[in-house]
Amino acid sequence: MQPVLQLQRVTKRYGRTVALDDVTLSVPPGTVCALLGANGAGKTTAIRSLLGFERPDSGTATVMGMDPQRQPLEVRRRVGYVSDKPALYEWMTVDEIGWFTSGFYPTGFLTEFARIAARFGLEGKQKIKALSKGGRAKVALALSLAHKPQLLILDEPTSGLDPLVRREFLESMIDLAAEGRTVLLSSHQVTEVERVADLVAILLNGKLVCFERLEDLKRTVSEVVLQTPPGWRLPVSMPGKVVAHVPRHHEQLFMVRDLDQAALTAMSAQLGVPAPQVRHPSLEDILLAMLREVRLGGTVELPPDPWTTPAVAAETAGMHR
Numbered sequence: 414m415q416p417v418l419q420l421q422r423v424t425k426r427y428g429r430t431v432a433l434d435d436v437t438l439s440v441p442p443g444t445v446c447a448l449l450g451a452n453g454a455g456k457t458t459a460i461r462s463l464l465g466f467e468r469p470d471s472g473t474a475t476v477m478g479m480d481p482q483r484q485p486l487e488v489r490r491r492v493g494y495v496s497d498k499p500a501l502y503e504w505m506t507v508d509e510i511g512w513f514t515s516g517f518y519p520t521g522f523l524t525e526f527a528r529i530a531a532r533f534g535l536e537g538k539q540k541i542k543a544l545s546k547g548g549r550a551k552v553a554l555a556l557s558l559a560h561k562p563q564l565l566i567l568d569e570p571t572s573g574l575d576p577l578v579r580r581e582f583l584e585s586m587i588d589l590a591a592e593g594r595t596v597l598l599s600s601h602q603v604t605e606v607e608r609v610a611d612l613v614a615i616l617l618n619g620k621l622v623c624f625e626r627l628e629d630l631k632r633t634v635s636e637v638v639l640q641t642p643p644g645w646r647l648p649v650s651m652p653g654k655v656v657a658h659v660p661r662h663h664e665q666l667f668m669v670r671d672l673d674q675a676a677l678t679a680m681s682a683q684l685g686v687p688a689p690q691v692r693h694p695s696l697e698d699i700l701l702a703m704l705r706e707v708r709l710g711g712t713v714e715l716p717p718d719p720w721t722t723p724a725v726a727a728e729t730a731g732m733h734r
């Protein structure tokens with residue numbers, strides 16, 4: 414099955430800044446993919462490359478098999494997009510902006526826009542300039558959804574929304590995916606995104622360090638906390654693949670993939686340290702450990718990337734529904 418969006422070895426530089434560094438990912442239909450990373454990690458650049466607003470220095474971006482540089486209008490017609498700073502005509506009312514935008518899309522847009530706006534509690538006669546930040550975010554979302562796009566790309570869509578609307582909005586992403594549509598969601602609200610994402614892509618300093626099914630990531634990664642004496646310097650050879658290692662004053666925190674628990678117990682006995690605490694971390698814990706490791710000058714290892722294999726991508730289409 415053809416991926417809905419694909420980046421193949423995409424590199425984008427702004428002067429000396431490498432915003433995207435050889436990024437490859439491929440998202441199948443019917444999937445909610447979370448795009449995570451620190452400020453400046455390259456999330457918006459990835460999104461803008463997919464929409465044809467940025468031209469990669471090398472590599473290719475594809476949306477539904479189309480090159481957004483060559484077919485920008487066809488791509489944008491099939492994609493709903495909300496930027497992190499949505500631009501709206503301030504002097505229009507909610508109804509007017511719906512009516513105005515409907516002129517760019519086939520019939521049915523206005524009815525769907527009115528339905529979504531009502532669900533978000535927006536009043537048609539209200540002027541955009543009189544709306545709160547959250548109200549504006551709701552208008553931008555309603556506009557992006559009203560043409561029932563096959564792909565919805567959202568850059569920090571929930572900032573400014575109150576907790577209830579945020580929750581309802583994110584849960585509606587699951588419904589969209591169940592209908593076979595695809596959602597690419599860039600966000601810093603990791604805990605909330607964790608509730609809805611099928612796939613997780615993590616960018617660190619422009620590099621894609623993780624791209625896999627969220628449930629696989631959470632199932633295979635363990636957090637290990639080793640109590641160690643202050644000033645501990647000995648290198649520890651974890652029985653498993655270390656994704657991130659964060660030394661603290663009295664302890665060493667490791668995120669380990671495919672941990673061998675028995676070997677860990679034997680190792681701690683050999684080191685003469687108390688039995689380590691082991692648990693399955695949340696997505697936020699994993700992300701924070703990766704960010705801390707990078708801040709400490711370390712590197713985060715790239716886990717296996719099953720998504721470049723077309724057979725696996727096809728097998729996963731419409732999963733978890």
Ligand SMILES: Nc1ncnc2c1ncn2[C@@H]1O[C@H](COP(=O)(O)OP(=O)(O)OP(=O)(O)O)[C@@H](O)[C@H]1O
Nearest residue numbers: 427430431432450451452453454455456457458459
């Ligand atoms: N037009 C531009 N000119 C120069 N540098 C840019 C430009 N756009 C992005 N950058 C730089 O590229 C890097 C990636 O930026 P990008 O906006 O893609 O990150 P991000 O992950 O979306 O960040 P945030 O979470 O803060 O929105 C940053 O270092 C940023 O300063």
